[in-house]
Amino acid sequence: MERKVCIIAGGMSRWGAREGSQRDFFQEAAKACYEDIPGLNPKDIDGLLVASAMTERTSYQTHLAPLVAENVGVQPKNLCARVELLCGSGSSAIILAFAMIKAGQADVVMVVGGEKLNTPQKWETFYSQLASVDHDWDGPQGIGLPPPAFAMMAKLHMKKYGTRKEHLAAVTVKNRRNASRNPKAQFQTPVSLQEALEGRMVVPPLTLYDCCPITDGAAAVILAGKEIAKDLTDKPLVYIRGTAQASLSNMSANIPNLTTWDSLRIAAKQAYGKAGIGPQDVDVAMTHDCFTISEIIEMEDLGFCEKGEGGRFVFEGQNDLGGQVPTNTDGGLLGCGHPFGGTGIRQGLEVMKQLRGDAVQQVPDASIGLTHNLSGLIAAHTLVVYGKEAA
Amino acid sequence: MSNPGISILEGKYMVTMDQYPQQSKEFTQVHQFYENLQEGRLTTTRCRDCGMEPFPPRILCPNCHQSNLEWVDWPTTGTVVEFTEEAMGIPLGFGEPPLIHALVELPGKKTLFTRIVNCREGELACGDQLKLAVFAVDPVPQEIGREVVQIKRVCYAFEPVR
Numbered sequence: 001m002e003r004k005v006c007i008i009a010g011g012m013s014r015w016g017a018r019e020g021s022q023r024d025f026f027q028e029a030a031k032a033c034y035e036d037i038p039g040l041n042p043k044d045i046d047g048l049l050v051a052s053a054m055t056e057r058t059s060y061q062t063h064l065a066p067l068v069a070e071n072v073g074v075q076p077k078n079l080c081a082r083v084e085l086l087c088g089s090g091s092s093a094i095i096l097a098f099a100m101i102k103a104g105q106a107d108v109v110m111v112v113g114g115e116k117l118n119t120p121q122k123w124e125t126f127y128s129q130l131a132s133v134d135h136d137w138d139g140p141q142g143i144g145l146p147p148p149a150f151a152m153m154a155k156l157h158m159k160k161y162g163t164r165k166e167h168l169a170a171v172t173v174k175n176r177r178n179a180s181r182n183p184k185a186q187f188q189t190p191v192s193l194q195e196a197l198e199g200r201m202v203v204p205p206l207t208l209y210d211c212c213p214i215t216d217g218a219a220a221v222i223l224a225g226k227e228i229a230k231d232l233t234d235k236p237l238v239y240i241r242g243t244a245q246a247s248l249s250n251m252s253a254n255i256p257n258l259t260t261w262d263s264l265r266i267a268a269k270q271a272y273g274k275a276g277i278g279p280q281d282v283d284v285a286m287t288h289d290c291f292t293i294s295e296i297i298e299m300e301d302l303g304f305c306e307k308g309e310g311g312r313f314v315f316e317g318q319n320d321l322g323g324q325v326p327t328n329t330d331g332g333l334l335g336c337g338h339p340f341g342g343t344g345i346r347q348g349l350e351v352m353k354q355l356r357g358d359a360v361q362q363v364p365d366a367s368i369g370l371t372h373n374l375s376g377l378i379a380a381h382t383l384v385v386y387g388k389e390a391a
Numbered sequence: 392m393s394n395p396g397i398s399i400l401e402g403k404y405m406v407t408m409d410q411y412p413q414q415s416k417e418f419t420q421v422h423q424f425y426e427n428l429q430e431g432r433l434t435t436t437r438c439r440d441c442g443m444e445p446f447p448p449r450i451l452c453p454n455c456h457q458s459n460l461e462w463v464d465w466p467t468t469g470t471v472v473e474f475t476e477e478a479m480g481i482p483l484g485f486g487e488p489p490l491i492h493a494l495v496e497l498p499g500k501k502t503l504f505t506r507i508v509n510c511r512e513g514e515l516a517c518g519d520q521l522k523l524a525v526f527a528v529d530p531v532p533q534e535i536g537r538e539v540v541q542i543k544r545v546c547y548a549f550e551p552v553r
């Protein structure tokens with residue numbers, strides 16, 4: 001019989017332009033995670049998935065999972081591998097751990113993800129991003145770093161739907177305020193709408209405040225089958241109800257539509273279907289706000305508002321605390337930062353806390369939560385639906 | 392004793408970390424694209440079985456999954472759909488800011504997200520005509536037998552039609 005799968009613990013290192021190596025951050029995240037579940041002996045963890053995108057590039061290290069296992073003091077016997085999907089690596093690892101436990105191939109799986117993205121000289125950090133798009137075809141065009149592509153999406157969205165600079169800035173204001181209440185976040189200070197509007201231009205219409213920063217850090221969660229979970233923790237159980245991952249294209253010339261993200265719509269339909277819910281049932285969401293325009297389009301294509309209404313939806317506070325679907329309550333990528341492999345795990349950690357009822361900025365009575373990771377030039381979308389009840 | 396890691400950083404870097412693709416037949420089966428590009432032609436592969444013209448070129452048709460492909464020429468002029476001028480965080484090797492990006496609609500084909508060269512800041516407007524610009528990039532020293540041969544390489548961007 002298929003087993004119900006729970007997310008039972010989590011923790012993260014401090015995120016930011018950090019002192020330390022990637023293995024340091026994995027150890028810090030693991031320690032925070034172990035402290036969240038005193039009933040678990042880490043030696044009983046039988047599976048480990050490590051999410052990291054840039055380990056070969058910025059740490060010149062392949063074969064990462066056994067190295068992390070050794071460093072965090074676990075000795076997996078059913079699963080030990082690395083998962084890579086750039087910015088979606090963390091959620092990818094969570095859905096694979098979920099499937100392994102559901103199928104009875106592992107019992108207690110630790111999913112840890114993170115990066116050391118900063119390099120001794122900044123140019124190398126930027127240059128390394130040429131590996132993250134289609135290196136042979138998009139890299140030579142100078143769109144290795146994502147801001148130009150998202151700037152283009154913002155311009156088109158503004159033209160087509162009347163989205164305004166104030167709408168973009170409202171995303172930053174919300175997520176930076178949320179981050180200022182999260183001691184692990186990269187940014188600890190809020191910004192005003194005026195500051196956000198007057199930020200230094202990176203690539204029009206996006207300013208520094210519209211872009212998530214470059215971040216070092218890691219996060220970890222533990223997944224287990226329901227019966228084992230009940231023995232390991234007294235905290236309320238949080239279930240994974242449904243997952244999905246979709247991709248229609250990779251290279252820029254093949255993106256079907258820059259302002260409606262078709263692969264996100266497909267993934268959402270799949271995940272909602274498997275979870276037995278609809279967008280109206282989502283109480284709290286962590287969506288991939290790599291840029292302000294991203295969160296706006298995500299509100300539309302996840303079905304939280306009508307197409308083209310995302311800017312106004314955000315500006316009116318509909319995805320803020322107290323609104324229809326509080327989003328990125330821990331600060332999101334714009335506030336916490338974005339160590340690629342760590343992000344999906346940070347999202348899962350915050351949703352787990354929201355559904356357990358112990359989040360810092362608690363959404364009252366949250367019972368359904370969602371995480372969304374996008375990766376590459378909106379090439380892949382990864383969704384996980386969590387619930388206080390199993391599907 | 393010299394330190395090989397640091398000396399690489401001071402002088403050259405690894406070819407496998409280069410921003411431009413490998414273009415020799417030993418390293419890509421679509422080397423014809425680059426040979427055509429050296430003649431000022433923008434080409435891709437067309438499927439003789441189903442007629443699909445994917446870009447970038449392939450060795451497998453992504454539609455009917457056969458390998459009966461031929462090279463076809465695409466237009467070398469197009470129209471600006473949208474553009475933006477990047478001011479910060481430009482990767483090494485792309486010159487001084489701004490780095491100009493545009494969506495260029497090639498009539499009857501695809502809209503390409505390309506770099507714009509030979510263009511002043513503030514010069515470009517939506518609806519402008521652009522043409523293909525081919526330029527040489529650093530050759531790659533490649534071992535062929537016992538010889539190290541400099542493999543000539545090119546890249547493309549678009550530029551304003553004046």
Ligand SMILES: [Zn+2]
Nearest residue numbers: 438441452455
């Ligand atoms: Zn075909």
